[in-house]
Amino acid sequence: MEPYARHVLVCTGGYCSSDRKGRALYARLASLLQREGLLFGARRVKRSEAPCLGVCAGGPIVAVYPEGIWYGGVTPELLERIVVEHLRDGQPVAEAIFHRLDRRPEG
Numbered sequence: 001m002e003p004y005a006r007h008v009l010v011c012t013g014g015y016c017s018s019d020r021k022g023r024a025l026y027a028r029l030a031s032l033l034q035r036e037g038l039l040f041g042a043r044r045v046k047r048s049e050a051p052c053l054g055v056c057a058g059g060p061i062v063a064v065y066p067e068g069i070w071y072g073g074v075t076p077e078l079l080e081r082i083v084v085e086h087l088r089d090g091q092p093v094a095e096a097i098f099h100r101l102d103r104r105p106e107g
């Protein structure tokens, strides 16, 4: 598998957004990543869809790793901001984050 810089998980399930809006987001994500030059090379972003990410409210849910940043209520407009501001420019969209991975060192 080619190296990648980030992994984006999109929930396409029916509990966090009643009409499964995540499906359309996931379909749109590939073209946004292509437009921003994030499908290949050192900044490559891998994308995956998931039937459920264990949140099941306030969706659609999108999670970005390795930062462990979780976005809720992701609209097509917000997805575009996530791709441009976070994935391309490295600045998470702070106001849309509802959870962050706790990366305190062990011990």
Ligand code: FES
Binding pocket: 011, 012, 013, 014, 015, 016, 017, 051, 052, 053, 054, 055, 056, 057, 059, 061
């Ligand atoms: S259905 Fe989306 S988080 Fe569970």
